[in-house]
Amino acid sequence: MSTTTTAPTRSAPTPPRALNASRTTATAARVLRQLRHDPRTIALMLLVPCVMLVLLRYVFDGSPRVFDNIGASLLGIFPLITMFLVTSIATLRERTSGTLERLLAMPLGKGDLIAGYALAFGTIAIIQSCLATGLAVWFLGLDVIGSPWLLLLVALLDALLGTALGLFVSAFAASEFQAVQFMPAVIFPQLLLCGLFTARSNMHPVLEAISDVLPMSYAVDGMNEVLKHTDMTANFVRDVLIVAGCALLVLGLGAATLRRRTA
């Protein structure tokens, strides 16, 4: 038996805190490592938005103004949808495979786990958004008056919101079938009401009121502010703050669904 090695004992643990930087980064690195063993998923996450933008550009070949509007909105919507799907499935797997139970029986804070996921998928979202924004602005002629960096900022916050929503709904899905069905349930209504198809002010007043409380509306508004204004407008700041606030709120709700003790 190789039991004579001097092993570090478990008796001097790092005191539990809300967030532990090394546990959080270890978790983020682990999530990214899992993805690296799945190159097809990475390719789909990164390339599908680009292909959709190219498609859209030539669908609206005759009306470039329409492409500007919808293209900019989609730059905000893609990261949200992708991260929602990936996170909801990834955390559902974590719940069903028993690894979540194991982690929560270890000295891992719930905040570490959630921040780890947010960090990992945030990184993917940055790459995805850089590719999509760069393609749209430099190759497809998307006419942005403001700074492309601001587009990137909104896209990143949208990705965070998607991660948060995915994490939250995974608590209510018992299987991957159910998790996937949450996408039309949670994302499609927001997609219809966010102002992508028609300006929100043209909607039925009831729908407009509903769209006022849905976070994706502000994601799209923020993108359109950058599209039309050279400077950061007050509306842009408001939109960004609302999206960030929603993301943090839902991340908090997601943390509440992680229980150390389960039935």
Added chain:
Amino acid sequence: MNKEGPDTPAEDGPLAVPAEDGPAAVRAQGLTVVRGPRTVLRGLDFTVPRGQITGLLGPSGCGKSTLMRSIVGTQAKVTGTLEVLGHPAGHPTLRTRIGYVTQAPSVYDDLTIRQNLDYFAAILTPELSTADRRREVDRVLTDVDLTTHTDSLAGNLSGGQRSRVSLAVALLGTPELLVLDEPTVGLDPVLRRDLWNLFHSLAATRGATLLVSSHVMDEAERCHRLLLMREGEILADGTPDALRSRTGTDTVEAAFLHLVDEATAAAREKETTR
């Protein structure tokens, strides 16, 4: 893993039970667990002595896993007293002192063996340097005899290999209490013997307390003490020898069946006298 250690018991001779040092590792009084409409554990009273291997035996569905989850602190709706290493079960300081292996191997299928262990080691002991962590991972991989395929994805391993990865995770950081839920299911006889030798070595040289569940009765003979369970109750508690002599049987399996028959007869009598 060496095949025979000095501390390994003879295959069929009685075990030398290590002396109990200090208070019990686990102490339960009136431990009751409700899952949905069902009462899974009904007012259990028992202790698990330190530094020994306690076998938790009983048929599938008798509440073994629920009992283990309660001790680890992942089971909801636990009432009664349950003290683990001097703290109430589920206390945050226990999270670094208990190693837990769930029945289904809980590892990441899309990570390699080494990546799995690296991650769990980073969670358990973030203060270790990369080199120390690597040594620690090597140590537990040697313990479970998984030194050759460390760069294979866990998802591509055989069932027995995956459960050993899961066991290796529990051995990280030298826990004082190991709670192992059916760790030898699906393993071949050689590997099972090797693992039992490892368990004995952990108890003998590291002074670890082990609580090992099984529904295979021949493994019972390898434990220092046994808790026999049936339908959420503890049927018997004692050394394998004591159980055999009390029931006048030759094997723990026969002792268990004898006790089950006795309990069933007693229940039936109660029914008829009512």
